[in-house]
Amino acid sequence: FTELESNQIARFQEYLRIRTAHPSPDYAGAAAFLLPYAESVGLRTTTLHFTPCKTKPLLLLTWPGSDPSLPSVLLNSHIDSVPAEPERWWHPPFAAHRDAATGRIYARGAQDDKCLPVQYLEAIRGLRAAEFEPARTVHISLVPDEEIGGADGFAEFARSEEFRALNIGFMLDEGQASPTDVFRVFYADRLVWRLIVKAAGAPGHGSRMFDGAAVGNLMDCLETVAGFREAQFGKVKAGEKGPGEVVSANPVYMKAGMPSPTGFVMNMQPSEAEVGFDLRLPPTEDIEQIKRRVKEEWAPAHKNLTYELLQKGPVTDVAGRPIFTATNESNPWWSVFEQAITSAGGKLSKPEILSSTTDSRFVRQLGIPALGFSPMTNTPILLHDNNEFLEDKVFLRGIKVYEHVIRALSSFQG
Ligand SMILES: CSCC[C@H](NC=O)C(=O)O
Ligand SMILES: [Zn+2]
Numbered sequence: 514f515t516e517l518e519s520n521q522i523a524r525f526q527e528y529l530r531i532r533t534a535h536p537s538p539d540y541a542g543a544a545a546f547l548l549p550y551a552e553s554v555g556l557r558t559t560t561l562h563f564t565p566c567k568t569k570p571l572l573l574l575t576w577p578g579s580d581p582s583l584p585s586v587l588l589n590s591h592i593d594s595v596p597a598e599p600e601r602w603w604h605p606p607f608a609a610h611r612d613a614a615t616g617r618i619y620a621r622g623a624q625d626d627k628c629l630p631v632q633y634l635e636a637i638r639g640l641r642a643a644e645f646e647p648a649r650t651v652h653i654s655l656v657p658d659e660e661i662g663g664a665d666g667f668a669e670f671a672r673s674e675e676f677r678a679l680n681i682g683f684m685l686d687e688g689q690a691s692p693t694d695v696f697r698v699f700y701a702d703r704l705v706w707r708l709i710v711k712a713a714g715a716p717g718h719g720s721r722m723f724d725g726a727a728v729g730n731l732m733d734c735l736e737t738v739a740g741f742r743e744a745q746f747g748k749v750k751a752g753e754k755g756p757g758e759v760v761s762a763n764p765v766y767m768k769a770g771m772p773s774p775t776g777f778v779m780n781m782q783p784s785e786a787e788v789g790f791d792l793r794l795p796p797t798e799d800i801e802q803i804k805r806r807v808k809e810e811w812a813p814a815h816k817n818l819t820y821e822l823l824q825k826g827p828v829t830d831v832a833g834r835p836i837f838t839a840t841n842e843s844n845p846w847w848s849v850f851e852q853a854i855t856s857a858g859g860k861l862s863k864p865e866i867l868s869s870t871t872d873s874r875f876v877r878q879l880g881i882p883a884l885g886f887s888p889m890t891n892t893p894i895l896l897h898d899n900n901e902f903l904e905d906k907v908f909l910r911g912i913k914v915y916e917h918v919i920r921a922l923s924s925f926q927g
């Protein structure tokens with residue numbers, strides 16, 4: 514590695530060592546690292562707060578363009594990470610250990626998405642060194658709380674006067690790793706819902722056979738959902754649909770039984786039972802049909818089932834349309850982005866719907882085009898997984914890719 518590259522890797526490791534994982538992300542520590550870093554590459558910095566206690570900073574970094582009348586470009590990344598279970602990792606999740614043989618840097622957040630700010634800033638450093646001057650202003654937003662829904666982060670930011678004043682024409686946000694040498698890009702997120710189903714039923718002795726026990730009623734629900742899930746997953750397994758193009762309904766918790774000092778009472782059938790599903794829908798899914806399915810098939814009242822369906826985030830954009838970014842000639846940013854990847858020597862896959870959710874939804878909801886993109890090829894998808902890693906060379910190539918992408922987007926005159 515050159516000295517510059519070694520420094521870039523070291524900065525990435527330094528950021529990874531800041532404990533930004535929930536439930537208590539060190540936002541102050543992250544800000545103390547990121548703000549001087551951005552200033553060192555010549556960016557203006559501002560800190561916004563959308564909570565009264567000011568413990569969740571949103572950092573805004575700006576590289577002014579020569580033509581402020583043009584809408585700006587926003588590069589986004591969330592600061593927070595999901596938790597890790599250190600005992601299940603090969604290397605401590607906040608040590609950012611670099612394996613000398615493989616170049617893999619192991620850390621929670623290595624892929625999701627703490628590579629991004631370092632890559633954005635190093636790409637800008639490179640462009641400045643090459644004396645490139647952007648026509649459009651480039652903003653970087655580093656935001657809190659994406660992993661927990663963004664209510665105190667991007668959701669508020671997108672509603673703010675400060676956001677409106679940025680006059681954003683296009684946003685890039687995180688995507689997902691690609692196991693092949695083709696870059697992946699995402700034009701939509703699925704909608705996130707939560708479904709909680711509660712069963713009631715007759716209690717009784719653990720030895721007695723009778724119909725209508727709560728757990729039995731809940732199992733009916735689980736079986737019906739499992740059948741639906743198999744049918745959806747089957748389409749993915751058959752290669753008919755991408756993982757973001759089907760409805761997923763995964764049980765994420767179950768609650769039943771009467772606690773006892775040693776565990777659970779074993780000879781009583783409880784009168785209540787509950788299951789929670791993480792439910793995700795493609796943006797164009799027929800929502801009424803899903804609601805009907807839940808009411809009539811998954812949790813019918815005649816089986817003593819009740820349910821709560823919680824919608825997390827917007828369902829349509831400001832114009833009442835499904836929330837996605839066009840990837841055809843109707844969106845000129847698309848071809849600018851596509852060409853930038855080609856000019857960086859990369860291949861781009863067919864645009865996909867992300868199976869999870871990002872802050873992009875808040876921007877797309879406003880009718881602003883946004884793509885999800887993380888330049889990680891030949892990398893297993895390890896977001897939220899144990900032993901999350903990113904290889905040093907892949908990380909460095911990402912910086913080069915962003916040099917092309919930022920150059921192209923900020924020069925776009927359309
Ligand atoms: C309620 S919004 C949740 C956002 C979260 N984002 C990343 O994993 C997700 O579960 O997709
Ligand atoms: Zn993420």
Ligand SMILES: [Zn+2]
Nearest residue numbers: 595625660896
């Ligand atoms: Zn995540």
